[in-house]
Amino acid sequence: MIDQNETGGKTNFIYTMIKDDLEKDRLKGKPVHTRFPPEPNGYLHIGHAKAILLNYSIARDFDGKFNLRFDDTNPIKEEQEFVDSIIEDIRWLGADWEDRLFFSSDYFEIKYSFARRLIEAGRAYVCDLSQEEIRDYRGTLTEPGTDSPYRNRGVEENLALFERMRKGEFETGSRVLRAKIDMSSGNLNMRDPVLYRILHASHHRTGDKWCIYPMYDFDHPFSDAIEGITHSLCSIEYSDHRPLYDWIVDNAVELMPEVVEFRSRQTEFARLNMNYTVMSKRKLRRLVEEKHVAGWDDPRMPTIAGLRRRGITPQAIADFQERVGVSRAESTVDLALLEHCIRQELETTAPRLMAVLDPVKAVITNWPAGETEMCAMENLPGNEEAGTREIPFGREIYIERDDFMEDPPKKFHRLSPGKEVRLKGAYVIRCDEVIRDEKGVITELRCTYDPQTRSGRDTSGKKIKGVIHWVSVEHASRITVNLYDNLFTVENPEEDSETDFVNHINPESLVVCKNVPAEPAVAGAAPGSRFQFLRKAYFYLDPEASGDGTPVFNRIVQLRDSWARMQK
């Protein structure tokens, strides 16, 4: 018996349904079996990640199986390039299909046979109507359709015609195979849906072997049935297709029982939407093609490749997916939830480093010139096993420009004239003088340090509220930092149909900081590793943006900043 503990306490309607199926033995002893069926015609995004991880975790939680099957039934739109990127993305997410990587096109031959049996049973016919005529005969939402004049062709004629379709005797689009169901159904999908169309096009896997290709509604349920898929999950917009799904599976069970592994059933759930981004393939493609972003893997994109390049971990995405849950209600999840998942993981796994993103020089006037002292700092606070590192401290340091205020408000706990602040891991300093250039811009802060306040052996008795990060000027490594922010300035870029969504693009979604001083340890960082730049944000050392050898760090997500919130 599977109880809540074994399924991680998940209480969504799909888990409930599966538990019930198991209790009632509706699976007849077969393992729970799910699948993710991408069409290789584009890049995967975080919405797909929800579907992938849902399907995969169901299989895992119920000790079942998970297949990856490409729905490659439309050669015009599909490419091997997308097959490769999708495989890479799903593998990176951690969903494991073991040895069950399939393609709908693997089953074209048996599907052809199944179509023949449908014809033999008088349930499918070749229709010579043009595309426009078929549309006209279909009727409208409120009016029933009209039977095609070819609807009652004899079995032999249909069989012969279908075979000639396969042989390539007819032009693209000249004929189709249709199911004979009900032209007056309130459900448009049941008005004699097209099962096969003629497409003289080369397929990325089957080449020119076929010139007729099955439609999704015919192909998908049958593929599920022969793979033994027990629970075929898809998004809400397929709800209307379910009667057709069942029609196909029922016919497969009746007419071709020898290949049916399981009488699969379709269950729909709501797809993921998130604020401050767009999710449709069309819109994502526009962002890339119109160069609003650098590519499909631009760290601002909601694509899996983009999330990966941003530095977000698969663990955080999986955590996010579980917290979002699954239901049938249309929803838009707050980006803040994803950010929370990322921070929560990185808090305990990302070593700390100091870098000053917007530096201003501070000179410790009572520190001897040329003298360097090493300060020990923990790599991961609260985790002694992560150890410490030594950071050089000297007479000249950089501090964050906004960690100084000449005329600060009451609650400003950082540096200001005559006030003291602690340099993390080092000494307490006081600001004595502010130096400006002719334009009034602060160029240097003159400070003095208190020798009794050495971190770890402070004998001054001072209680200093503010702690700021710093980098020694003399020892600083230089890095490039990409400060990424939301791609859009509004929660829902698609809300107003009058305004093109690209008008809502955030002009500050990427701010590049070059020559950023960072502590020397940064030079030893491994590409692909993640850090917290103390008091600022989590960063990812971009392994693909080496360029001139200067390390490039992508901002993954900012730290929570209650000071910034107080300012508002």
Added chain:
RNA sequence: UGGGGCGUGGCCAAGCGGUAAGGCACGGGUCUUUGGAAUCCGCAUGCGCAGGUUCGAAUCCUGCCGCCCCAGCCA
């Protein structure tokens, strides 16, 4: 005016007739050499609305209202 869905706090989401879980967000306290983290507290007299059934309704019934999807030889 056809068919299929959905409406529980700002955002997700449990709940399936016994008196509104949880997470995020938000507000406040404690602690803190990250204004981070941690920790504690607060946050729906009410579940789209209106009736009804019942000792008792978010859960059952009736009627409304609102939103989403469907007329590809796309998936």
